[in-house]
Amino acid sequence: MEIQSIRGWNRKWGRIVPLLWLIATAVVAPVIQAAEDPLIVGIFPRHRAAETTTMYMPLANHLSERLGRPVALITSKDFDSFWQGVVEQRYDIVHYNQYHYIHSAQNYRVIAHLQEFGRDTIEGALYVRKDSGITEISQLRGRTIIFGGGKDAMHSYIAPRFLLMQAGLKEGDFKTEFSVNPPNALLALYHKQAHAAGAGATLITLPVVKNSINVEELRVLAASEPLLFLPWAVKHSMPAKLRESIQSIMVGLGRDDAGKKVLNAAKATGMGKAEDRDYNPHRKMTTAVFGPKGIAK
Numbered sequence: 001m002e003i004q005s006i007r008g009w010n011r012k013w014g015r016i017v018p019l020l021w022l023i024a025t026a027v028v029a030p031v032i033q034a035a036e037d038p039l040i041v042g043i044f045p046r047h048r049a050a051e052t053t054t055m056y057m058p059l060a061n062h063l064s065e066r067l068g069r070p071v072a073l074i075t076s077k078d079f080d081s082f083w084q085g086v087v088e089q090r091y092d093i094v095h096y097n098q099y100h101y102i103h104s105a106q107n108y109r110v111i112a113h114l115q116e117f118g119r120d121t122i123e124g125a126l127y128v129r130k131d132s133g134i135t136e137i138s139q140l141r142g143r144t145i146i147f148g149g150g151k152d153a154m155h156s157y158i159a160p161r162f163l164l165m166q167a168g169l170k171e172g173d174f175k176t177e178f179s180v181n182p183p184n185a186l187l188a189l190y191h192k193q194a195h196a197a198g199a200g201a202t203l204i205t206l207p208v209v210k211n212s213i214n215v216e217e218l219r220v221l222a223a224s225e226p227l228l229f230l231p232w233a234v235k236h237s238m239p240a241k242l243r244e245s246i247q248s249i250m251v252g253l254g255r256d257d258a259g260k261k262v263l264n265a266a267k268a269t270g271m272g273k274a275e276d277r278d279y280n281p282h283r284k285m286t287t288a289v290f291g292p293k294g295i296a297k
Contacts, residue, residue, distance in 0.1 A: 186215075228274060
């Protein structure tokens with residue numbers, strides 16, 4: 001009787017083991033698959049797609065090597081297609097400007113900021129020609145101001161507009177024009193196509209500007225408070241351990257030769273840690289310029 005009982009148990013166990021194996025496989029398989037899925041890096045179209053690839057593919061490869069998993073770089077042909085990717089949370093890691101981060105913070109967590117020319121912060125500024133006779137912002141009433149880029153440009157539009165508002169000038173008190181990019185705004189000012197220009201305070205020192213015009217003929221009329229530079233963020237849904245690993249790798253890029261090559265490719269001098277509250281000054285300006293919702297129209 002004991003022998004029959006043992007044989008019955010063996011037959012029963014023989015049916016249970018395969019079932020348990022199937023259950024375990026079903027549970028583990030998605031985990032393994034998830035670990036193999038590439039992390040998607042999205043870069044806002046600050047540069048042309050080919051240039052963006054050249055600049056940031058080394059970073060994607062570096063992250064892949066250090067994390068031990070695939071990392072794919074995605075470029076966009078225009079801002080609309082890029083922003084759609086942000087809205088749909090198609091990017092695991094995303095690089096964009098401060099205005100973009102503010103309006104995606106419900107889905108993305110900032111982990112780092114870009115450093116350029118050895119600076120972590122840059123002021124937004126209003127420029128004028130030295131021979132213009134303009135010494136105060138109030139003198140820009142009724143004049144033409146050209147801003148570098150679109151209304152979502154933090155240093156070239158939002159911060160300069162905030163400076164104008166602080167001086168009592170609202171939209172309609174001056175004529176607004178836009179250039180395709182910040183350097184062109186200074187070129188237009190230099191050639192007297194506008195009375196003032198809005199752009200980052202360090203723009204006047206860049207070779208692309210200095211090699212095109214005599215920058216000694218321009219000056220900064222007013223500058224905003226220092227604003228933390230371009231953010232890097234990850235999806236809120238990303239596991240904390242992975243998020244911290246990515247942050248550590250990016251912030252540590254300047255510590256070895258491999259990381260320095262990544263920074264050089266991206267035309268950056270470093271990356272620093274960042275958190276949401278670091279972008280509160282940007283929020284204050286954006287709300288002042290665009291209203292309670294802070295959305296450019």
